[in-house]
Amino acid sequence: MSGGTLRGGYLGQDDEKGTLYGVGVGPGAPDLITLRAARLIEGAAVIAYPTLAGADSFARSIAAGLIPAGAEEIVMDVPMTTDRAPAQAAYDAGAARIAAALDRGQDVVCLCEGDPFFYGSFMYLFARLAGTYRCDVVPGVTSVTACAARAGRPLVARNERLTVLPGPLPEAELRDRIAGAESVAIMKVGRHLPKVRAVIADLGLTGAATYVERASLPDEVVLPLADAPDTAPYFSMILLTKGADPWL
């Protein structure tokens, strides 16, 4: 069952077509990119990545030092709307441009912050293209373990459980999920910080909670949750390590 390609549905062996690589570039520090991802990016003729409402791509900024001069860049600008249709149209158009490069026999390296299959927008391209083209996903370091490393907080040992929750979940669900969990990583905290902080305080867990913002980057912030600012950027996380016992 080994080999370089995935079972995304594509069963062909059409060697005239290129391969789509979904490449995790890790949490932010350029040297937390894997050797495999670095090799693929350095050798890429075509790079692809989404941007949000015209903003710069975080994934591209992580990999910037590795992208060859002259590489073609396929940028999918995704509008910020509550309606899904405009974003779907952006991924449809991006997938069509990627498909055209693959049909020409070029490989395409799609850059993803963290890991492509862990809250990564790459999965929208994978869903559109993996049934037709060779597709290889290169896993990356996620922000969860990067935040734990920077906070000096072991996540899980032995038979402990880890729960990953997105901060935008409704307050009641967050409360229920955190109450029943051991270690918890709350992602995408951003503007949901006051709500998440109130839930954790209600549960009496503030002392076990660490706030981490932009882990591994030069402007990283690591603070006890009680000292966290009221406004948080999208790339922020709260770690609750009430279960983790780092002593054997």
Add this chain to the structure above:
Amino acid sequence: MSGGTLRGGYLGQDDEKGTLYGVGVGPGAPDLITLRAARLIEGAAVIAYPTLAGADSFARSIAAGLIPAGAEEIVMDVPMTTDRAPAQAAYDAGAARIAAALDRGQDVVCLCEGDPFFYGSFMYLFARLAGTYRCDVVPGVTSVTACAARAGRPLVARNERLTVLPGPLPEAELRDRIAGAESVAIMKVGRHLPKVRAVIADLGLTGAATYVERASLPDEVVLPLADAPDTAPYFSMILLTKGADPWL
């Protein structure tokens, strides 16, 4: 709050002492090591890692091509017993040898498969040494995202939840946790495979389950859970992606 060291308790700035690096080497393929980890291993004068009951170290095998000839290797052999005391003694003795090297001013690179703070034995050394010595944790690619990549199964998108459960958990707890979850990664399946498979079948989720063994290694196995062998190695995982919707 940026900088190279962690808040593990150590507040000193004694530059005559070495730094302990807990270095994640990823899930198995040597090129899934990060650039930072590779640089640290290539430059290491002292390498440390545990072994289990005299067996070879998986972490060392992943990094073998990067370890300098002549590096000192501190091997902590951990006996396999139900009593914790002999294992604690092995980590105590290993920590003392590492401390001696740090006191001599040498850095020590401790190798950890996957990520040091995600079910990694490094946390036992961290608990013993981070209060006294500079300690820096280098996060690594975990087996969770490596398995998802190889299985071609996106883990979580948007506001989905991910639950990580160890296979040794009791059957009733596994059932409750899986029933209440969206995407699930069940780690350390090994000899617990029949129990885990029965729980998943009872919940009617077999069709959403993928079995992955030794992800990213040449002898990797990826199978629908229904087709998985009855005996699984320790480094095996079951992914349940009932929640993941890779379409935007």
